Amino acid sequence: MIFDAATHEQAAEIVGRYPQQRSALLPLLHLVQAVEGCVTADGISFCATTLGLTGAEVEAVATFYTMYKRTPCGEHLVSVCTNALCAALGGDDIFARLSAKLGIGHEGTAGTPGQPGSITLESAECLAACDHAPVVTVNYEFYDQQTLDSAEEIVDELQAGRRPEPTRGALLTDFRTTSREIAGIYGDLAGTVDTPTASPETLRGNVIAEDLRQTAPAMPESYEMPPLPEKK
Ligand code: FES
Structure with a gap:
């Protein structure tokens, strides 16, 4: 290209x-x-x-890095966390249900890559939302505490060309737009990311620490990067 x-x-x-x-x-x-x-x-x-x-x-x-895909991705990337906690709470079953529904396995794509309604499915390592297990993400937007049926409904919506609202965070776009945003290129920054992302469950540790008057060590005023080694 x-x-x-x-x-x-x-x-x-x-x-x-x-x-x-x-x-x-x-x-x-x-x-x-x-x-x-x-x-x-x-x-x-x-x-x-x-x-x-x-x-x-x-x-x-x-x-x-698994976020870089080496084969063409669908319009949407559906990631099902099958790491320990999510797996124990239903993540493995959710992946198996979606895999059977779409007729694809890990990193398979249902539909023509890039075309509307096409979906790439992956079994993912921890998606950093264990407090909401079992978790599914679409283009890295969170759908918390999923069940077999709710995960299947998300896929139905995507295949029908709709964009179900994530549980929290930014609105759903598509895989390519998300990749551009992760690169730091935004069409409309405020409209894209100006939504709350932290949930009470995620902040619970902070609240407890505040109640117990626990503090973290202060960050140093400045930090100097050590020079890179000479290229041989
Ligand atoms: S184990 Fe699933 S989000 Fe951490």
Whole structure:
């Protein structure tokens, strides 16, 4: 794929945010994913050229993190947490139900990738919402305390072209838009993220700590990054 002028401009904006250009690799991979629907060999080489890295260095990062998809994703990415707590509370059964319903396994896609109503399904590690287990996310937006039926309803809605409201956080968009937002490129920042994300369950530890007058050690006034090792 040839990346257009707008993508080059957005890439330059991302790179300009970091003192070391190689630090822009993670958001740049998300930008590539927003354009391509996954990270292809062209995307790897775009990142390498933009950041002065080797293809192998970019590939190593892109294959390490599961948020970078190497095959084209559906309009929506449905992630079912099957880590210990969610699994014990029904996550494994939810994944099995959705897998059977869609006729796909882990990282399979039902429908034509990128087309309306298409869904990529994944069995995910902890989605950082254990206090709301079992959890499903769609494009990383949270649907808390799911049941077999409620998870299936979410998928029905997505396949019908609707966007069910997440339990908390931002409104649901699609996988490519979310990837662009994770890259730090927003069409409408206020409209996208200006919603509460923390729930009483999540903040419960803070409330208890305040009641007990517990405090955390103060952050240092400033912190100097050690220099990067010389490239050999
Ligand atoms: S174990 Fe499922 S969100 Fe943590």
